[in-house]
Amino acid sequence: xxxxxxxxxxxxxxxxxxxxxxxxxxxxxxxxxxxxxxxxxxxxxxxxxxxxxxxxxxxxxxxxxxxxxxxxxxxxxxxxxxxxxxxxxxxxxxxxxxxxxxxxxxxxxxxxxxxxxxxxxxxxxxxxxxxxxxxxxxxxxxxxxxxxxxxxxxxxxxxxxxxxxxxxxxxxxxxxxxxxxxxxxxxxxxxxxxxxxxxxxxxxxxxxxxxxxxxxxxxxxxxxxxxxxxxxxxxxxxxxxxxxxxxxxxxxxxxxxxxxxxxxxxxxxxxxxxxxxxxxxxxxxxxxxxxxxxxxxxxxxxxxxxxxxxxxxxxxxxxxxxxxxxxxxxxxxxxxxxxxxxxxxxxxxxxxxxxxxx
Amino acid sequence: xxxxxxxxxxxxxxxxxxxxxxxxxxxxxxxxxxxxxxxxxxxxxxxxxxxxxxxxxxxxxxxxxxxxxxxxxxxxxxxxxxxxxxxxxxxxxxxxxxxxxxxxxxxxxxxxxxxxxxxxxxxxxxxxxxxxxxxxxxxxxxxxxxxxxxxxxxxxxxxxxxxxxxxxxxxxxxxxxxxxxxxxxxxxxxxxxxxxxxxxxxxxxxxxxxxxxxxxxxxxxxxxxxxxxxxxxxxxxxxxxxxxxxxxxxxxxxxxxxxxxxxxxxxxxxxxxxxxxxxxxxxxxxxxxxxxxxxxxxxxxxxxxxxxxxxxxxxxxxxxxxxxxxxxxxxxxxxxxxxxxxxxxxxxxxxxxxxxxx
Numbered sequence: 062x063x064x065x066x067x068x069x070x071x072x073x074x075x076x077x078x079x080x081x082x083x084x085x086x087x088x089x090x091x092x093x094x095x096x097x098x099x100x101x102x103x104x105x106x107x108x109x110x111x112x113x114x115x116x117x118x119x120x121x122x123x124x125x126x127x128x129x130x131x132x133x134x135x136x137x138x139x140x141x142x143x144x145x146x147x148x149x150x151x152x153x154x155x156x157x158x159x160x161x162x163x164x165x166x167x168x169x170x171x172x173x174x175x176x177x178x179x180x181x182x183x184x185x186x187x188x189x190x191x192x193x194x195x196x197x198x199x200x201x202x203x204x205x206x207x208x209x210x211x212x213x214x215x216x217x218x219x220x221x222x223x224x225x226x227x228x229x230x231x232x233x234x235x236x237x238x239x240x241x242x243x244x245x246x247x248x249x250x251x252x253x254x255x256x257x258x259x260x261x262x263x264x265x266x267x268x269x270x271x272x273x274x275x276x277x278x279x280x281x282x283x284x285x286x287x288x289x290x291x292x293x294x295x296x297x298x299x300x301x302x303x304x305x306x307x308x309x310x311x312x313x314x315x316x317x318x319x320x321x322x323x324x325x326x327x328x329x330x331x332x333x334x335x336x337x338x339x340x341x342x343x344x345x346x347x348x349x350x351x352x353x354x355x356x357x358x359x360x361x362x363x364x365x366x367x368x369x370x371x372x373x374x375x376x377x378x379x380x381x382x383x384x385x386x387x388x389x390x391x392x393x394x395x396x397x398x399x400x401x402x403x404x405x406x407x408x409x410x411x412x413x414x415x416x417x418x419x
Numbered sequence: 420x421x422x423x424x425x426x427x428x429x430x431x432x433x434x435x436x437x438x439x440x441x442x443x444x445x446x447x448x449x450x451x452x453x454x455x456x457x458x459x460x461x462x463x464x465x466x467x468x469x470x471x472x473x474x475x476x477x478x479x480x481x482x483x484x485x486x487x488x489x490x491x492x493x494x495x496x497x498x499x500x501x502x503x504x505x506x507x508x509x510x511x512x513x514x515x516x517x518x519x520x521x522x523x524x525x526x527x528x529x530x531x532x533x534x535x536x537x538x539x540x541x542x543x544x545x546x547x548x549x550x551x552x553x554x555x556x557x558x559x560x561x562x563x564x565x566x567x568x569x570x571x572x573x574x575x576x577x578x579x580x581x582x583x584x585x586x587x588x589x590x591x592x593x594x595x596x597x598x599x600x601x602x603x604x605x606x607x608x609x610x611x612x613x614x615x616x617x618x619x620x621x622x623x624x625x626x627x628x629x630x631x632x633x634x635x636x637x638x639x640x641x642x643x644x645x646x647x648x649x650x651x652x653x654x655x656x657x658x659x660x661x662x663x664x665x666x667x668x669x670x671x672x673x674x675x676x677x678x679x680x681x682x683x684x685x686x687x688x689x690x691x692x693x694x695x696x697x698x699x700x701x702x703x704x705x706x707x708x709x710x711x712x713x714x715x716x717x718x719x720x721x722x723x724x725x726x727x728x729x730x731x732x733x734x735x736x737x738x739x740x741x742x743x744x745x746x747x748x749x750x751x752x753x754x755x756x757x758x759x760x761x762x763x764x765x766x767x768x769x770x771x772x773x774x775x776x777x
Contacts, residue, residue: 136695136698136721137721139694139695140696140721140722143689143696170745170746216638216640216641278638280574280636280638280639280742281638281639281640281742282574282639282742282743282745283574283698283740283741283742283745284695284698285698285699285701285704285740286698286699286700286701286704286719287701287704289698289721290701331501336497337494337497337642338498338501340494340641340642340643340644340647341643341644342644343643343644343645343648346643346644346645361644363494363495363498363647364498382641382643383641384638384639384640384641385640387528387640387641388528
């Protein structure tokens with residue numbers, strides 16, 4: 062019942078779990094994870110009658126600089142903190158608060174300060190994580206902020222990707238649909254790492270709801286105007302969606318495609334030293350979210366040999382060649398593409414006097 | 420007479436300084452640096468009769484990892500050091516030696532180890548620089564190796580760019596011509612930072628001759644197969660050229676275009692804090708070596724305002740949005756484009772029994 066618990070924790074009432082899969086995907090899915098299919102079977106017949114309802118969101122945070130060298134988020138948040146573009150964060154039903162998540166890593170321009178030799182007496186990220194939990198949470202409590210959008214950049218060609226932790230996060234799946242319908246500057250994808258919020262360590266899980274917005278490709282340590290514009294547009298649409306929701310808009314049922322994480326694959330490496338001896342194949346580089354079939358070129362060894370994908374079924378890779386994952390021994394994640402039927406969504410209660418859309 | 424001294428130090432005899440400029444470029448040039456034009460006038464009449472001669476090159480080094488997060492050079496050198504692709508470095512007249520220039524920065528995956536708090540008792544880069552000078556030099560001495568090709572990557576869209584320190588480095592300008600004629604995988608450019616080798620601090624100036632090969636765009640901290648192939652091809656052609664030279668090939672006079680560094684321009688910044696408040700304009704991003712006219716969009720401030728180029732004449736920017744230059748307060752370098760007439764080149768003496776091309 063993990064899925065149901067997850068949903069409850071994210072503030073929903075009266076929801077049904079309505080993951081709908083195509084025949085073929087259900088087949089693949091069942092090979093992979095039959096226990097979740099049993100959950101699906103139990104609830105799927107109720108889909109069209111269901112409605113997801115949840116309270117309005119007034120305390121909304123947009124954070125950047127969790128990783129100090131992902132500069133588009135850093136620059137946007139610093140600009141907002143200077144107050145120059147504060148109107149970007151204002152909506153009729155709320156005003157979002159900007160937050161620089163990891164000021165020390167941002168100042169040093171590194172992913173985490175632990176790249177520098179950490180002092181045992183000063184594990185900065187741990188101290189800062191506790192500060193943030195106190196400021197935005199405590200996680201899992203009634204005092205936690207309503208929504209956190211944590212801004213990230215990736216060197217992978219992932220466009221604007223929302224990172225979620227549950228296939229039943231209907232609020233964020235409607236938000237995804239809103240972005241996919243309105244975003245002009247980049248393609249919009251959604252990646253689901255199925256973990257209960259209690260097990261997820263990312264900043265955005267401190268809030269009652271939240272997501273990470275990954276925009277790329279962007280090299281670490283620099284900011285490109287095009288990626289900055291994509292991220293600005295993504296934030297604008299996220300805040301617009303929350304405002305529409307708060308003001309009573311009925312979001313009808315919709316169908317969205319998401320990419321559910323399967324497993325990570327490492328680069329080719331030397332057996333003894335563990336050093337890289339190859340990288341992503343040129344036919345796979347920059348092709349995040351494009352199908353990878355068994356036998357397709359996956360890596361190119363430095364000696365010129367092509368390494369082919371040995372999986373038994375088609376998958377959809379993402380985070381292909383993300384610089385921060387080299388040290389984690391990760392060349393890419395594979396995913397399965399899942400079509401999710403999302404029930405209608407409407408605010409429960411509402412913010413007094415904020416007006417209502419439909 | 421700096422130019423003449425420079426040339427002598429690089430091992431030439433019987434050369435003439437034959438920088439030829441178009442009318443218009445001479446005009447711009449004279450606005451900028453009239454002393455060099457006087458040098459030009461003194462020698463230009465001798466151009467077509469001149470021949471650059473210098474001894475053959477037997478001790479050739481190809482180094483990577485001077486900056487530990489520029490991974491294409493690091494991966495190539497490590498591959499060579501493992502011996503897997505050693506034939507890439509073998510030619511009939513010499514075998515090039517691979518060298519990992521900054522093993523500690525490479526291991527940490529950082530530009531320089533000074534990104535980590537340096538210990539006053541252990542300024543690693545300084546110690547390593549002395550080691551390299553002892554290994555490859557001493558700089559300026561007869562014992563120095565004959566040629567160093569130092570491999571770098573840049574986040575700027577600079578294709579394969581040779582970095583030289585003198586407009587009179589005819590050996591390297593012929594090498595440039597060879598690369599521009601034969602390179603298939605990337606456009607080839609040449610940037611000249613006019614400095615005497617004694618004042619230049621780069622690794623490649625330890626040898627009797629040398630250059631840096633910059634290949635980009637490549638984000639820091641990752642390796643792309645396409646950039647790796649471009650760098651491999653660049654190294655292959657550089658070694659081919661040295662081998663042709665050693666074997667007695669006569670390289671006829673040629674005309675090459677190079678980009679002579681003028682000045683660095685910083686990003687827009689907040690007056691008080693010095694923080695970035697803009698980045699490279701989308702119409703300028705990735706357009707290295709394309710003309711920038713007075714009034715052209717140069718930066719885009721985060722508040723949406725375009726900052727235009729205020730120069731008085733057209734320039735050619737390069738190293739546009741290089742991540743490593745943020746901390747140096749440098750958004751790009753400007754250059755003037757100069758056409759250089761290069762006299763014929765032939766080896767003086769030769770490597771006994773190596774055979775000769777023409």
